Amino acid sequence: MALNRLQFEFAPAKPRSLPVPMVHYGVVGSGDMEVMLEAKALGGKATIEVVTPVNGFDHVWQLVLQRFIDESQLADVAISINDNNATPAVVSLRLHQALLEMEG
Amino acid sequence: MSKWQTLQQQSFLDLNARQRALGLVDESSFTELAGPSERLVSPHLPELGEAVEFDDGVVTGVGLLGKHPAIVISQEGRFIGGAVGEVGGAKMVGALRLAQLIFEQLQKKSPAEAETRRPIAVISFETGGVRLHEANAGLLAHAEIMDQLQNMRGKLPVVAIIGSKVGCFGGMGFIAAAMDVVVMSEYGRLGLTGPEVIEQEMGRAQFDSSDRALVFRTTGGKHKYIMRDCNFLVEDTIAAFRRQVQEIAGMPMSEIEMLRRIGSREKVERQMRLVDFAARLSPKDSIDMWKALGNDDPKQILGANFSEFMAIAKRLSPTA
Numbered sequence: 001m002a003l004n005r006l007q008f009e010f011a012p013a014k015p016r017s018l019p020v021p022m023v024h025y026g027v028v029g030s031g032d033m034e035v036m037l038e039a040k041a042l043g044g045k046a047t048i049e050v051v052t053p054v055n056g057f058d059h060v061w062q063l064v065l066q067r068f069i070d071e072s073q074l075a076d077v078a079i080s081i082n083d084n085n086a087t088p089a090v091v092s093l094r095l096h097q098a099l100l101e102m103e104g
Numbered sequence: 105m106s107k108w109q110t111l112q113q114q115s116f117l118d119l120n121a122r123q124r125a126l127g128l129v130d131e132s133s134f135t136e137l138a139g140p141s142e143r144l145v146s147p148h149l150p151e152l153g154e155a156v157e158f159d160d161g162v163v164t165g166v167g168l169l170g171k172h173p174a175i176v177i178s179q180e181g182r183f184i185g186g187a188v189g190e191v192g193g194a195k196m197v198g199a200l201r202l203a204q205l206i207f208e209q210l211q212k213k214s215p216a217e218a219e220t221r222r223p224i225a226v227i228s229f230e231t232g233g234v235r236l237h238e239a240n241a242g243l244l245a246h247a248e249i250m251d252q253l254q255n256m257r258g259k260l261p262v263v264a265i266i267g268s269k270v271g272c273f274g275g276m277g278f279i280a281a282a283m284d285v286v287v288m289s290e291y292g293r294l295g296l297t298g299p300e301v302i303e304q305e306m307g308r309a310q311f312d313s314s315d316r317a318l319v320f321r322t323t324g325g326k327h328k329y330i331m332r333d334c335n336f337l338v339e340d341t342i343a344a345f346r347r348q349v350q351e352i353a354g355m356p357m358s359e360i361e362m363l364r365r366i367g368s369r370e371k372v373e374r375q376m377r378l379v380d381f382a383a384r385l386s387p388k389d390s391i392d393m394w395k396a397l398g399n400d401d402p403k404q405i406l407g408a409n410f411s412e413f414m415a416i417a418k419r420l421s422p423t424a
Contacts, residue, residue, distance in 0.1 A: 003150040024140045027120050028157040029182030036140050036158060053153050082145075084155035 006050040006058055008065050015044045015075030018102070025098035033083040033091060035098045040078040052083035064088045068095045106131065112343040116267040117291045119342060121163045121180035124228045127342035128265070128349060129167025129174045136165040137199070144191050148238040157183045162192035164199040169346070171221045172353040175203040178228040181270035187235035188276065193245020200225055200252040200262070207260045224353040225256065227283070228265040232298055233274020246275040253282050257367070261285060261352055261360045265345055266292035266334075271323065273298035285363045286333065287348050288325035289340040290410060294333060295323040321390045321406065326413060330394060330405075331378075332420045335363045339410050377424065394418075 018039040026034035040047075048065050072095075086094070111119070111127040119127065126134045138144055140158035149156050161183035167174050177199050179186040188196070203225040211218035234242035256262055264280040264287065266272045271293030272280050280286060280294060288294065297305075299313035299322075312318060321327055328334035338344040352360065366372060387393045391402040398418040399405055408416060 002153060003156070022141055024122075024158070027180055027182045028155050032182070034140070034157060038141065051150075051156060053155055080143075080158075082156055082158060 004050075004052050004055060006052070006061055008048040008050070008062060010046045010048070010066065010069040011044060012046060012069050012073040012075050014073050016073045017076045018074065020102055023098055023102040025101045026094045028082050028084045031085050031087065031090065033081055033086040033094055035094055036080045037074070037098060037102070038078045038080070040076060042076050042078070044075045046075050046077050046079065048079040048081065050081045050083055052081075052085075054083065054085060060088055061091075064091050068092065072099060108132065112346075113341055116289055116340050116342050116345055117269060119268075120182065121159075121161070121178040121228070121230065124265075124268070124342065125163045125165055125167075125176045125178040128176055128178075128226060128228065128346050129169055133168040134165055134176070135167065136163060137202075138164055138195050144195070146189050146191050146238065148189065148241070152237055154184075154237060160189060160191040160195065161186060162188075162195045164195045166202070169224065169350045169353045172350075173203075173206050173221070173223040174349070174353070175199050175206070175223060175225045176228070177226065179230045179268075179276075181230035181268055184235055184237075186229075186231035186268075186270050187233065188231060188242050188245055189235035189238040190241030190245065192235075193242055193248070196227070197245060197248045197252055200249065200256065203260060203262075204252070204256050207256075222353070222357075223260050224349065225260065225262045226265055226349055227262070227279075228268070229272035229276055229280055230268035230270045231272060231274070231276045232270060233276045243275070246279065249279055250282060253279070257284075258357060258361065261355070261357070263287060263349055263352055265349070266294050267325070267338075267340060267345065268292070271295070271298075273323075281333070281366065284360050285335050285352055286328070286365075287336045287338060287345060287352075288328055288334040289338055289345070290325040290413070291340055292325045292328075292334075293320065293323040294325075294328050299323065317406075318389075326405065326417070327390045327394075330397065330399070330417055330419050332422065333365060337410075337414065374424070378420070381424070 023037045108131040145156040161180045163178040206223045262283045263285045264283040267289035277296045299319045302311040303313040329337040338348050394402045
């Protein structure tokens with residue numbers, strides 16, 4: 001019954017740190033999620049914590065998040081996601097929108 | 105164009121809680137308090153396996169409207185329908201207490217400055233009231249907000265803003281009614297019992313909640329403006345809402361007291377006369393009430409855009 005808390009760690013090849021202390025994007029609507037990116041000294045690593053009611057999709061999360069880190073190369077960042085049944089496509093979209101929010 | 109400037113002409117209806125909070129005050133003046141990085145999530149939802157949000161569905165912060173500090177509370181309808189739980193409710197109460205504290209400190213420093221720079225508190229509603237998953241804590245929050253509204257009465261204006269998708273219903277409908285001023289767009293909806301609950305309790309023949317036109321002409325901004333449950337009707341842009349709140353911030357408290365719909369013997373007597381009038385009229389639809397108030401062509405009211413409506417609508421007399 002309780003929420004699932006999934007933790008991931010990535011080590012991007014060409015680490016790029018967050019230009020701002022914190023970025024927040026999204027609303028935890030039905031089929032949606034919010035993401036918060038916080039700059040944190042992690043020795044070039046990126047950590048991602050996902051809090052979700054969904055069971056049994058840890059491997060899909062791993063793939064979607066790995067691709068986001070591969071594309072963005074974000075490092076020294078703690079990423080927190082509150083999910084409410086978002087599909088992988090929505091997860092990917094929201095993560096990229098958070099990046100745009102950070103740049104714009 | 106800055107984010108704030110882009111927001112200004114956007115439809116208020118479409119904006120999320122954080123965008124509304126940012127856009128309702130002057131450019132670059134908004135500071136969020138108890139924001140997402142504080143991680144003030146509900147302690148109850150995880151126990152039920154329900155998703156949480158870092159702000160628990162309520163954005164609180166402070167900004168400026170000209171010279172006036174503006175304390176803004178903004179509810180997020182897409183998170184559990186904007187329902188108020190323990191944490192979000194406590195954030196609302198805390199923000200209102202902060203508004204009072206700012207006023208009292210200004211007054212201590214200089215009574216003249218407390219007048220010219222008098223703070224204003226704004227709640228942008230998007231909610232059905234209590235969050236049933238944490239009902240006792242949610243109800244307690246409603247009670248604390250009611251208490252706090254009394255503490256602030258006559259000191260600084262508290263303004264209800266209603267123009268978001270979910271509308272303002274349930275316990276929060278009571279809160280809005282108890283505030284000094286109500287500002288709506290025609291897409292805002294205000295009521296105590298929400299349309300679905302009326303249908304559930306009274307039957308579909310009595311009230312069909314899937315009939316959008318019926319729901320809007322019963323609970324929507326135009327009807328509430330005609331009936332004076334809403335003081336100011338504005339266009340569906342964040343700029344229009346912000347300008348209206350700014351105007352209210354500059355009004356003397358005596359004028360703001362007159363905008364209240366309840367809260368004194370005279371006002372309650374007026375409400376009772378309206379109940380009596382409605383009972384005698386026994387309207388089948390809000391259209392019957394509009395006709396009784398001198399709106400001979402209700403279809404015109406229904407179809408009118410904002411400026412047409414403002415030009416033709418005949419409202420309940422303020423002294424009726």
